[in-house]
Amino acid sequence: MPDSNLPSSDITIINVIKIMGPLVSWLLKSGVGYSEFSHALKSVFYHEAEKELEYLQQKKTDSSISLLSGLNRREVSSFKQRPPDQANSIHSPPSVPARIVTLWIQKKWHKQIAFSGEEISFEMLAKEISQDKHPRAMLQELQRLGLVTELANTVILHTESFTPSNSLSDSQILLSQSAFDHLSCGISNIFISKNEYLEQNLQADELTEESLRELKEYSNQLWQEYAQKMLSKALECTQRDEGKVDACHRFSLGIYQYDEPVHIPEK
Numbered sequence: 001m002p003d004s005n006l007p008s009s010d011i012t013i014i015n016v017i018k019i020m021g022p023l024v025s026w027l028l029k030s031g032v033g034y035s036e037f038s039h040a041l042k043s044v045f046y047h048e049a050e051k052e053l054e055y056l057q058q059k060k061t062d063s064s065i066s067l068l069s070g071l072n073r074r075e076v077s078s079f080k081q082r083p084p085d086q087a088n089s090i091h092s093p094p095s096v097p098a099r100i101v102t103l104w105i106q107k108k109w110h111k112q113i114a115f116s117g118e119e120i121s122f123e124m125l126a127k128e129i130s131q132d133k134h135p136r137a138m139l140q141e142l143q144r145l146g147l148v149t150e151l152a153n154t155v156i157l158h159t160e161s162f163t164p165s166n167s168l169s170d171s172q173i174l175l176s177q178s179a180f181d182h183l184s185c186g187i188s189n190i191f192i193s194k195n196e197y198l199e200q201n202l203q204a205d206e207l208t209e210e211s212l213r214e215l216k217e218y219s220n221q222l223w224q225e226y227a228q229k230m231l232s233k234a235l236e237c238t239q240r241d242e243g244k245v246d247a248c249h250r251f252s253l254g255i256y257q258y259d260e261p262v263h264i265p266e267k
Contacts, residue, residue, distance in 0.1 A: 019183075026172075031097040031145045045069040046079045055192075097142050099129050104157060111157040115139065115150065122155040181252040198253075205262060212259055219257050226255075 006014075027037055049069035053060045062076045069076070104113075109120055116123040116135070126135035139155065142148045149156050185197040204215070230253060241247040 031095050031141065033095060036095050042071060042075060043079065045071055046076065096129060096133065096138060097145055097147060100125060100138060100142065101147060101157070101159060103128060112154050113157075115153050115155050117153065178252075178254050178256075182254065206264060207259075216257060216259075219255075223255050 027033075046065065046069055049065045049071075050060055052068060053064055058064060062073050062080070065071070065076045066073045071079075104125055107125075109125075113125075114121045122139060123135040126133070126138045129138070139148065139150065143150065147157070147159055149158070182199075185199050189195055189197055189199060207215070234251065
């Protein structure tokens with residue numbers, strides 16, 4: 001646990017970094033690196049600073065947003081000048097894998113090209129994208145993402161564009177919304193209105209794999225029963241509120257289960 005004598009900002013950073021571990025893993029598995037993500041984060045800091053100033057009932061000037069968010073005033077001014085339909089959009093430069101696949105397709109090259117040694121080769125393609133990254137490293141990243149394979153000196157492209165499958169995209173949308181709701185609930189309970197939202201967590205350790213299976217099955221059983229009752233109640237409320245002018249709220253309720261091996265110190 002973080003040292004309680006540390007400044008509150010340091011404690012916050014320590015705890016947020018713990019949350020960032022799975023998020024960074026998600027990014028890396030999707031071919032997104034630090035430079036692309038850090039660029040996209042600027043938009044998030046800008047908009048959250050605006051929200052915080054509204055909550056504090058303070059003026060949203062370039063200086064106040066810059067001071068709160070850590071963005072420089074030129075960046076703040078750039079965000080302010082965006083059209084309303086682009087205000088909440090996140091513009092980050094395409095990742096290296098995305099740029100390679102896009103350029104390959106734009107050149108209308110065959111899906112099988114030599115890695116090196118020929119005029120049309122992966123090595124030449126990679127050097128057009130970046131002079132700083134080695135073509136072999138770029139190829140390995142594309143292989144890790146399942147976009148290409150290499151046989152002998154031949155690189156084979158497996159996709160028509162750098163886009164996720166519909167099922168993968170839908171799953172990520174559901175996960176991001178669930179994580180957003182859970183974090184928003186907890187942060188509101190801590191900083192805005194204590195215990196306004198239901199947030200509970202049950203943990204057990206020193207378990208065998210057999211006990212894990214038993215707990216998983218029992219969790220699923222209880223959730224199915226509970227979800228059915230909650231869905232019936234939600235439908236009842238939706239039907240009752242249909243057409244009302246103040247029916248402008250959404251409700252979210254979720255459950256998760258996770259387990260991992262842990263080191264148990266010898267007694």
